[in-house]
Amino acid sequence: MAVFDLPVLTKAERRRATKFREFLLDEGFTMMQLSVYIRFTGGKEQALAITNRIGKKVPKNGKVDVLFFTDKQYQNIFSFRGRRDEPKPERPDQLTLF
Template identity: 35%
Template sequence: MWVLVFFDLPTETAKERKIYALFRKNILKDGFNMFQFSIYMRHCASRENAEVHIKRVKKILPEKGHVGIMCITDKQFGMMEIFHGHKTVSANAPIQQLEMF
């Protein structure tokens, strides 16, 4: 499962830029990686694990701006077509999760 966070935050004043930077820093600290500007993603082993990270993002939501959170499966992520100019680029493979019982 993949969790994607999309955001568009105001950056007109120094205070707004600081809030933007703090939000970005906190989602990076939670293990999200930049997919595109203002789109960050994180692989989660299960729906339950995804919910944990979604709750963390919700706790740090800024007062202003727009933030979207979306979950997609590994299969859906694998069907994504990614292009750099006219060249097709393969999507990142899911991280292997080791389980010990």
């Protein structure tokens, strides 16, 4: 999970923030919220390689945290979506992300 806070006060900063979000999508991440993206990997080595690529793409003055969860830990996340009855997002099939 990549969680970030990027400056967006100027046009150039907004452009860099958009490019960073597009980079995450190109890397196979899915947006949970505007500044929260997730991706499943086949193991810790692959997750660390992706984390290194993220670190190289962080915009100037940006703050990015990468969190690691096991499948079991992810299954125990509680998601609330206002008052609407929406199903919890299901764990995507790993094969569809590669």
